[in-house]
Amino acid sequence: MLVSTYRISRNGRVSEMTLRPPAFPATSTQTVNEPELDLFARIQQELPEEVLNQKLVIGVGAGSGRGLYEGLARCGVSNFLLIDHDYAEGVNVATQHSVVSENGKRKVNATKERILDINPKAHVTAASLKLDNRFSDKDFESLVGKKLVNDPTDILICGLTDSFPAQSRTANLAMKYGIPYLAAQLYAGGEGGEVYFSYPGVTNNSCPRCALGSRYDAYEAGFHNNVTSNASDYFSSLRMNAIEGKIALMLLMYHEDKRSRYSNMLDMVADRNFVQVRMSPFAGDHLGLHVFDRTITPDYGFFDDTVWIPQVPNNEANGFKTCPLCGGTGDLLALKGSIADTREV
Numbered sequence: 001m002l003v004s005t006y007r008i009s010r011n012g013r014v015s016e017m018t019l020r021p022p023a024f025p026a027t028s029t030q031t032v033n034e035p036e037l038d039l040f041a042r043i044q045q046e047l048p049e050e051v052l053n054q055k056l057v058i059g060v061g062a063g064s065g066r067g068l069y070e071g072l073a074r075c076g077v078s079n080f081l082l083i084d085h086d087y088a089e090g091v092n093v094a095t096q097h098s099v100v101s102e103n104g105k106r107k108v109n110a111t112k113e114r115i116l117d118i119n120p121k122a123h124v125t126a127a128s129l130k131l132d133n134r135f136s137d138k139d140f141e142s143l144v145g146k147k148l149v150n151d152p153t154d155i156l157i158c159g160l161t162d163s164f165p166a167q168s169r170t171a172n173l174a175m176k177y178g179i180p181y182l183a184a185q186l187y188a189g190g191e192g193g194e195v196y197f198s199y200p201g202v203t204n205n206s207c208p209r210c211a212l213g214s215r216y217d218a219y220e221a222g223f224h225n226n227v228t229s230n231a232s233d234y235f236s237s238l239r240m241n242a243i244e245g246k247i248a249l250m251l252l253m254y255h256e257d258k259r260s261r262y263s264n265m266l267d268m269v270a271d272r273n274f275v276q277v278r279m280s281p282f283a284g285d286h287l288g289l290h291v292f293d294r295t296i297t298p299d300y301g302f303f304d305d306t307v308w309i310p311q312v313p314n315n316e317a318n319g320f321k322t323c324p325l326c327g328g329t330g331d332l333l334a335l336k337g338s339i340a341d342t343r344e345v
């Protein structure tokens, strides 16, 4: 494209000039493809690439969870395995992270494209499948590869679906293979949310089933969850993604590099591995989420608060029915390798 412009000299003469615009597209393409492009230079002290390049993030659920994966890609995480069978729809634009041009596209493919746009060197496997009984543990092993056996603590598996069976299966897979684990749920209307996290040998005060025992009991008694993302605005997803991301970095960086503040955070909350977030001043009335009324003074608190709640293993001595998954010990190292088939837990 040529651009015509006019120059007026001091004596009033008008002359026409033709300018050639600088070649922005070519320059831009070169910049993206330059091998020395240093995207993560400013965060190396906290999140060194040589550590994060060894890690694999497995994401089960690519709806609200997409914000977590995109955020981790911006932190330098470069290996992803995304599992979701769902398609992006128009209604997701207001509550999750998709855009209109992605409607009808597999959520895992849209997320993969976005991650590669953030870091062109990332390795993203998009698995469009449902984590149901047709998907065996052997299928999982072949999808993940040798790292599952050789370096399970270099993996983080995230349960970020609103399907309870898929969340439960993800937890069972984490326990069977000894993988650090994170699971999150958004409560009705986006007025609150929770994150559970575990790391074998570190967070030994509860397994996922201890922490969510009453929910497991309810589903086994026939409960059907009818909570959707209705009335849950985009910022609730984004707010949860932020705390999920910080916790994910605690798990990924655990004892990896003493210069990083994330290196030992997990030790500080090893027995408080269940987090709740209040995202509305009405969360107590609407959701029965009263922990904030007990822990945050109303003179200062309103919403956007986080509590890290102490956990104990579910056993009779602690006043609970004994946990059928960990046997009431909360010992995740003992649980590793003890589950024959995660579909039958």
Ligand SMILES: [Zn+2]
Binding pocket: 206, 207, 208, 209, 210, 211, 313, 314, 323, 324, 325, 326, 327, 328, 329, 330
């Ligand atoms: Zn348990």
